Structure formats: C-alpha cells, structure tokens
Amino acid sequence: MxxxxxxxxxxxxxxxxxxxxxxxxxxxxxxxxxxxxxxxxxxxxxxxxxxxxxxxxxxxxxxxxxxxxxxxxxxxxxxxxxxxxxxxxxxxxxxxxxxxxxxxxQLMEPSRGFSFQREGPLDMRMDPTQGQTAFDYLRKVSPEELEERLNDAGEVRFAKKLVPFLLKGIDHWQNTKDLANAISKVLPRRGKSHPATRVFLALRMAVNQxxxxxxxxxxxxxxxxxxxxxxxxxxxxxxxxxxxxxxxxxxxxxxxxxxxxxxxxxxxxxxxxxxxxxxxxxxxxxxxxx
Ligand SMILES: C[S@@+](CC[C@H](N)C(=O)[O-])C[C@H]1O[C@@H](n2cnc3c(N)ncnc32)[C@H](O)[C@@H]1O
Incomplete structure (x- = not known):
C-alpha cells in the first residue's frame, strides 16, 4: 500500500x-x-x-x-x-x-491523471464517480475563465499566451505526459520546477472547484x-x-x-x-x- x-x-x-x-x-x-x-x-x-x-x-x-x-x-x-x-x-x-x-x-496513481511524472488520462477528479474530467473541462471552458484560473489558482506566468494553445491543442493530447510536453514547448522553465507544474495545479483546482x-x-x-x-x-x-x-x-x-x-x-x-x-x-x- x-x-x-x-x-x-x-x-x-x-x-x-x-x-x-x-x-x-x-x-x-x-x-x-x-x-x-x-x-x-x-x-x-x-x-x-x-x-x-x-x-x-x-x-x-x-x-x-x-x-x-x-x-x-x-x-x-x-x-x-x-x-x-x-x-x-x-x-x-x-x-x-x-x-x-x-x-x-492520488498523485502516484497514474490512472487518476494528477501527475505528469506518470502517464495517465487527463482526469484529475478527486471523486472519479462524478463531475467533469480535466479533458472535458479544457474542451468546454471559455478562454476568459481559463486565463483567470491559470492566473489566480496556479499563478502561471504567460497565462494569456498559453490559453489559446491549450484550447486549440486539447484534442491532440492523449494523456498527462503529452500535455506536459506540449506545455514545456510554450512556457519557459522557472527555476527547478517543470513549466507544467503550476498549470496542472490550476487545472486540478478548477476541475475540483x-x-x-x-x-x-x-x-x-x-x-x-x-x-x-x-x-x-x-x-x-x-x-x-x-x-x-x-x-x-x-x-x-x-x-x-x-x-x-x-x-x-x-x-x-x-x-x-x-x-x-x-x-x-x-x-x-x-x-x-x-
Ligand atoms: C492531503 S490529503 C489528506 C491526507 C490525510 N490528512 C492523511 O493523513 O492521510 C487530502 C485529501 O482530501 C480530499 N479532499 C480534497 N478536497 C476535498 C473536498 N472538498 N471534500 C472532501 N475531500 C476532499 C482528497 O481526496 C484527499 O484524499
């Protein structure tokens, strides 16, 4: 366990x-x-x-x-x-x-989709029995809301630049690793942490409200x-x-x-x-x- x-x-x-x-x-x-x-x-x-x-x-x-x-x-x-x-x-x-x-x-279980260190579905729901997954969220969210979430919850730098990229690309990414790799092509690295870290945090917080x-x-x-x-x-x-x-x-x-x-x-x-x-x-x- x-x-x-x-x-x-x-x-x-x-x-x-x-x-x-x-x-x-x-x-x-x-x-x-x-x-x-x-x-x-x-x-x-x-x-x-x-x-x-x-x-x-x-x-x-x-x-x-x-x-x-x-x-x-x-x-x-x-x-x-x-x-x-x-x-x-x-x-x-x-x-x-x-x-x-x-x-x-939850973080270490790939099937939950919380971590990009392990390949998993774009899910991120704390309660997998209900609500929308991160994938569904990204397909439906408005650019304005997504920018606000990235700024507020994730304190993501360059959120404005990232939003159209995320909304356009979502149908091409199959899993958490694809998404993280794509983000790293758009966002510069900040210190030691992977550029996707704060984006994943903001998405998790949005998906779970x-x-x-x-x-x-x-x-x-x-x-x-x-x-x-x-x-x-x-x-x-x-x-x-x-x-x-x-x-x-x-x-x-x-x-x-x-x-x-x-x-x-x-x-x-x-x-x-x-x-x-x-x-x-x-x-x-x-x-x-x-
Ligand atoms: C950091 S862990 C808690 C660990 C726990 N204190 C322990 O010692 O094992 C947070 C837990 O809270 C749950 N959680 C987060 N937000 C919640 C919410 N709004 N309602 C109920 N559970 C929630 C998560 O599913 C997760 O299992």
Whole structure:
C-alpha cells in the first residue's frame, strides 16, 4: 500500500487540543493519518468523523481505522456540502481539521491523471464517480475563465499566451505526459520546477472547484464547532492560505465568531521538511470559535 505521511501531525494535534471523549471532524481524511492520531489521543471514547471525496481513499482509511470500531465513521462526499446535510454531529465538534490538496496515493496513481511524472488520462477528479474530467473541462471552458484560473489558482506566468494553445491543442493530447510536453514547448522553465507544474495545479483546482469548496466550508465552520472548538487548516500553496487568512479578517473577525490562535502560519520543522518533501510548502493556521 502507498504511504501518505501526514503533514504537521504533532503540531496539528497539539493545536486541536485532542483529548479523551472529544469529537473531531477530519474534513479531508485521505488515508487516515491524522484521523488515526486523533483516535489514539481521544481514547478511550473520543470520536472522529472522516470525510473524503475519493471513495477509494475513504475505503483505505476505513480499513486502516477499523480497529477503532464505531469511534470512527466515514462520509463520502465534498466537505463543502457537509453542512447541507442535517444529520450527524452538527454543532458538536471540539475540533475540525482540513488538510488540503491531494494525497500521495492520488498523485502516484497514474490512472487518476494528477501527475505528469506518470502517464495517465487527463482526469484529475478527486471523486472519479462524478463531475467533469480535466479533458472535458479544457474542451468546454471559455478562454476568459481559463486565463483567470491559470492566473489566480496556479499563478502561471504567460497565462494569456498559453490559453489559446491549450484550447486549440486539447484534442491532440492523449494523456498527462503529452500535455506536459506540449506545455514545456510554450512556457519557459522557472527555476527547478517543470513549466507544467503550476498549470496542472490550476487545472486540478478548477476541475475540483477547490477554492469554491473551501470558501463554502469556511462559511459554515463556526456552526460545526462547540464554543472554544478549533479549526486547523493545512494548505500547500499561497492561494488557499490567502483565502483562509482573508476569510478570517473579512468575515470571522468582523462578526466576532472566530478568533485567531496562530498569528503567523506554523510551518514544518527542519526534520520533517527533510524527511517529507511534500511538507515543504505546508502552512498551518488555527482559529477558535468564540
Ligand atoms: C492531503 S490529503 C489528506 C491526507 C490525510 N490528512 C492523511 O493523513 O492521510 C487530502 C485529501 O482530501 C480530499 N479532499 C480534497 N478536497 C476535498 C473536498 N472538498 N471534500 C472532501 N475531500 C476532499 C482528497 O481526496 C484527499 O484524499
């Protein structure tokens, strides 16, 4: 089985103040690394609800957490819609964790189409049971929207130049490698990273409507938490981090619903960054319900 090393594990547990009998929501359960630790630290009677859009990841997490019996329950779906459903533990969580992005399992599975290091279909859906693939998205999207997505989510340089190229070429590219090779002919290399890196990120975020989902979830988070309950957000690039930071100052602070626990983001220590390359861009912010 593919390993996914949970990022900022110790720090996130400490800030969530996980304790026996507590009830926690892991909004992005993935392979269950953070959930496992929550269940250990909330023993003997704490509970964790784990959400994931990816049914395969959820199945693996459920298998890994089986020994905790009914202390763990899983929900398949988008965390953005979790508050629309009125059943369950709503309003009663001591802590909520969001660990954004994709897991190593998703990235390394060629059939999911997230990575151009491995040849795979132009898919990129976190939930392969619904929604449009990256291929469908590129065939239907308007030039204006695509340019905005590349600029905003991917911070892609030369987005204007790339848009007509992507929209014209999409029918010729069969897979992720074809697309990445084509991009590298149009975009100059930026430092060490492949020119397609940010384009793939922007496409993934568009296909999965990631920023829209995060904004919607943040609107509802205060309703999920008990007073004094905490939200921990781990993000991996500036667009998501900025969204959380602005949401706090524009909405929560103004309405006095959540207070900031961490003034500057918490980042992984030297040892974690050395052991887990994926952790290097991680930033964690923590808020508390008033
Ligand atoms: C970085 S991984 C989480 C890893 C997890 N913390 C662990 O320790 O194994 C992110 C997971 O969140 C899921 N995900 C991302 N956006 C989501 C959303 N809007 N709703 C539900 N799940 C989402 C992805 O499918 C992925 O499995």
């Amino acid at each position: 593919i390993e996914h090393q949970p990022v900022l594990l110790e720090e996130s547990m400490r800030f969530l103040q996980v304790h026996p009998g507590g009830i926690y929501l892991d909004a992005t359960v993935g392979l269950g690394g953070h959930s496992y630790e929550m269940l250990i630290r909330s023993s003997p009677d704490g509970k964790v609800v784990g959400i994931d859009r990816d049914p395969q990841a959820l199945e693996m997490a459920a298998e890994r957490l089986r020994s905790f019996g009914n202390r763990f329950s899983s929900v398949h779906g988008n965390y953005a819609g979790y508050c629309d459903d009125t059943s369950g533990e709503k309003g009663g969580f001591n802590g909520v964790l969001i660990d954004l992005g994709v897991s190593s399992f 990631e920023l829209e989902g995060l904004r919607k979830f943040l609107e509802h988070v205060p309703d999920l938490l008990k007073p004094g309950g905490r939200l921990v957000i781990i993000s991996f690039h500036s667009t998501e981090d900025r969204l959380a930071k602005r949401f706090f100052s524009d909405v929560w602070k103004t309405m006095s619903v959540m207070k900031r626990v961490t003034k500057s983001p918490v980042i992984p220590g030297w040892e974690e960054r050395k052991k887990n390359a994926r952790s290097r861009s991680a930033k964690m912010r923590v808020y508390e319900k008033q």
